[in-house]
Amino acid sequence: MASWTPPRWLRPVVFAASLLPAVWVIGAIASDYFNGTRLLGSNPIKEAEHFTGRWVLRFLMFTLAVTPIRQTFGWNWLQKYRRMLGLFAFSYALIHLSIYFVLDLELKWGDLAEDIIKRPYITIGMAAFTMLIPLAITSTAKMVKRLGGKRWAALHRTIYAIVILGTIHFWMAVKRDITDPLIFALIFAVLLGYRVVAWRRRRTAAASRAGNVPPAPRRATA
Amino acid sequence: MLIKKPDDIASSEITPEELYTNRRDFLKAAGLLGIAATAGSAAAFTHAAVPGAQGPQLKDELTPFEDVTTYNNYYEFGTDKSEPAENATGLKTKPWTVKVEGLVNKPATYSIEDFIKPSKLEERVYRMRCVEGWSMVIPWQGFPMSDLINRVQPLASAKFIEFQTLFDPKQMPGQRAPILPWPYTEGLRLDEAMHPLAIFAVGLYGKTLLPQNGAPLRTVIPWKYGFKATKSIVRIRFTDTQPKTAWNQATPNEYGFYANVNPTVDHPRWSQATERRIGEFRKRPTLMFNGYADQVGRLYQGLDLRRNY
Numbered sequence: 114m115a116s117w118t119p120p121r122w123l124r125p126v127v128f129a130a131s132l133l134p135a136v137w138v139i140g141a142i143a144s145d146y147f148n149g150t151r152l153l154g155s156n157p158i159k160e161a162e163h164f165t166g167r168w169v170l171r172f173l174m175f176t177l178a179v180t181p182i183r184q185t186f187g188w189n190w191l192q193k194y195r196r197m198l199g200l201f202a203f204s205y206a207l208i209h210l211s212i213y214f215v216l217d218l219e220l221k222w223g224d225l226a227e228d229i230i231k232r233p234y235i236t237i238g239m240a241a242f243t244m245l246i247p248l249a250i251t252s253t254a255k256m257v258k259r260l261g262g263k264r265w266a267a268l269h270r271t272i273y274a275i276v277i278l279g280t281i282h283f284w285m286a287v288k289r290d291i292t293d294p295l296i297f298a299l300i301f302a303v304l305l306g307y308r309v310v311a312w313r314r315r316r317t318a319a320a321s322r323a324g325n326v327p328p329a330p331r332r333a334t335a
Numbered sequence: 336m337l338i339k340k341p342d343d344i345a346s347s348e349i350t351p352e353e354l355y356t357n358r359r360d361f362l363k364a365a366g367l368l369g370i371a372a373t374a375g376s377a378a379a380f381t382h383a384a385v386p387g388a389q390g391p392q393l394k395d396e397l398t399p400f401e402d403v404t405t406y407n408n409y410y411e412f413g414t415d416k417s418e419p420a421e422n423a424t425g426l427k428t429k430p431w432t433v434k435v436e437g438l439v440n441k442p443a444t445y446s447i448e449d450f451i452k453p454s455k456l457e458e459r460v461y462r463m464r465c466v467e468g469w470s471m472v473i474p475w476q477g478f479p480m481s482d483l484i485n486r487v488q489p490l491a492s493a494k495f496i497e498f499q500t501l502f503d504p505k506q507m508p509g510q511r512a513p514i515l516p517w518p519y520t521e522g523l524r525l526d527e528a529m530h531p532l533a534i535f536a537v538g539l540y541g542k543t544l545l546p547q548n549g550a551p552l553r554t555v556i557p558w559k560y561g562f563k564a565t566k567s568i569v570r571i572r573f574t575d576t577q578p579k580t581a582w583n584q585a586t587p588n589e590y591g592f593y594a595n596v597n598p599t600v601d602h603p604r605w606s607q608a609t610e611r612r613i614g615e616f617r618k619r620p621t622l623m624f625n626g627y628a629d630q631v632g633r634l635y636q637g638l639d640l641r642r643n644y
Contacts, residue, residue: 146616154417155406155613156469219618224606232604285604288467289514289585290414 119190127194131201134168135208142216158216165209170283170297172202173276177304184311196252199272203249206242234285241278244271273308276301393619395462398471400540402613407547408465409566410514411500411507423546426506426567431551437573438493441486447551451537453486454478458541459534461557464596464625470610475555476538480528483535489525489573497522497578498554498565515581521565522578522592523556524634532557532630535568558624558631560594591644595635596625600644 138161141152153160179195182188218224228235248269250256257265280301284294409419431447456476464470484496502518504510510517527533536555537544544550549566556563562582572578582590589603598608598621609618624631635643 151401155402156416156611158611158616159469216616227606231601234604288414289410 117188117190124194124197128197131172131197134164135205138164138208142212158212161212162209162217165205165212166283166286167293169202169205169209170276170279172198172205173272173279174297174300174304176202177272177276177301181304181307200249200252203245206245210239210242234282237278237285238282241275241282244275244278248272248275273305276305395460395472396614397460397474398613403471403473403539404545404547406613408467408561409509409547409549411509411517411519411567412547413509414514419547420545422508426546426550428546428551428567431569433552433569433571435483435487435571435573437497438490438575439573440488440490443487450483450552451478454482456537459532459536459555459557461532461555462625463555463557463561464610464621466560466562466590466594466602466607468605468607468610469613470621471613473539474541475534475536476541477534477536477555479531480533480535480554481531483571484525484529487573492575493573494525495522495574495576495578496525496528497570497572497574498568499570499572500565501567501569516579516584518569519565519581520578521554521563521580522574523563525573527556527631527634530631530634532627558596558627560596562590563594593635593638593640593643595640595644596621597623597640597644599623600641 138153141150142157142161144150145153145157151157153164176195176198179191179198183191214220214225218228229239230236248271251260251265251268260268280294280298283297284291287294405420406416407419408416409423412419412422428447432444433447433450434444436442456478458474458476460472460474462470463473480496489496498521500519501507502510504517523533533554533556536549536553537551539548544553546567549564549568552568553566554564554568563580577592580590580592582594583592596607601607607621610621611618622628
């Protein structure tokens with residue numbers, strides 16, 4: 114099957130589209146602050162925090178969707194977009210954290226430390242962000258080479274833990290109505306479930322290649 | 336009986352409505368000032384916002400009508416702040432009846448008109464501090480709760496007063512999901528309810544209450560977090576046991592029965608030491624009992640406020 118090549122303009126278009134929410138929210142904060150508009154409503158800083166937080170989860174979702182979609186539909190060209198989407202997830206996390214620390218906490222390190230220590234949802238969110246940093250740093254082709262494919266892949270599997278932490282962070286942050294975190298949780302469950310199924314299949318296949326009897330009907334023992 | 340000092344925001348501190356409509360311009364100027372000063376202290380902000388203001392005290396300006404009527408927590412109409420203004424417009428507030436029952440000499444079912452009529456409406460400008468960490472300043476029209484309490488004559492055994500919101504999932508879509516135990520129930524100790532600062536409100540900014548603000552009748556207890564208020568009240572009950580209140584039942588470790596504004600007792604998920612006044616970018620310190628400590632502090636003498644949050 115001849116693989117389809119996306120048109121050359123697709124990449125810059127995806128890039129620009131991914132940038133739009135950030136441009137909007139930063140512009141809106143500035144406009145609300147300097148021009149007294151109310152683009153972000155009555156409580157612009159809170160709104161900007163929630164807005165950017167959701168975009169972090171969305172970009173994590175896009176990133177994790179690349180492999181299942183590529184494998185299911187044979188869209189191998191998608192693979193080339195994964196790094197960009199992952200880096201956007203990191204960038205939105207950075208903006209989210211900056212709004213929280215600079216505008217909400219007003220750069221008070223003591224308050225930040227107190228939040229991290231005393232408030233589990235902040236602790237978890239901060240852990241998720243910290244875990245994103247090595248992934249962003251090792252996202253370049255050079256780093257992949259330097260680490261070696263296997264080690265690089267092992268490191269980048271921490272993304273699974275990161276999305277779980279990110280969803281828990283969102284879940285714990287909402288006051289009462291868990292609809293939105295639940296939707297993200299279900300989507301991530303599908304995306305992570307796909308990996309579990311693929312991993313089991315690979316294991317079974319490898320076992321039968323090696324001539325072993327696959328541990329087929331599960332739960333014979335233990 | 337009524338004490339002639341309805342609130343502690345001096346009328347000279349309140350921006351007249353013409354001025355308040357220009358407030359965004361003041362804020363703009365204030366914002367630019369803040370940038371010029373780089374440090375941009377919170378004081379610089381609000382001061383520039385009140386022409387001619389002096390001294391280090393942070394000023395209380397009226398929160399614009401638009402914010403007061405579009406940024407609401409009223410879960411009966413949706414959990415987003417903007418949803419009550421969108422979903423509550425059709426709430427039928429006429430006819431409306433309020434039932435007063437329980438441990439009283441004169442239980443009665445009032446039409447809303449009869450409920451209000453015997454009392455003289457007054458203007459009360461109160462700070463409103465939400466448990467989520469934001470605040471407003473709102474000019475209410477209403478009358479003291481003590482008016483009603485004296486009218487219906489509670490029995491000596493009555494120790495608490497309970498308020499209940501309308502339960503009508505047809506009109507209140509939020510009630511179709513068990514987000515909170517419906518109908519929304521709140522309550523006060525009877526001596527708290529008798530305090531002259533505690534009022535029933537029927538209007539704000541000189542206009543009849545809009546549904547998103549709790550039309551046609553709500554409570555306002557300015558030294559407590561906003562969720563202690565009950566909107567669109569249909570039932571008032573006097574009891575000898577502490578009422579089971581909505582948020583306390585939903586998340587008891589986060590929301591207590593008292594819910595007094597207290598900067599020294601944090602919510603488990605965030606600090607209560609500061610707040611963001613809607614319309615301002617910088618946070619301001621939260622005041623004990625929302626700044627009404629001189630008036631209401633005596634109600635809580637000897638009470639462990641950390642335990643009774």
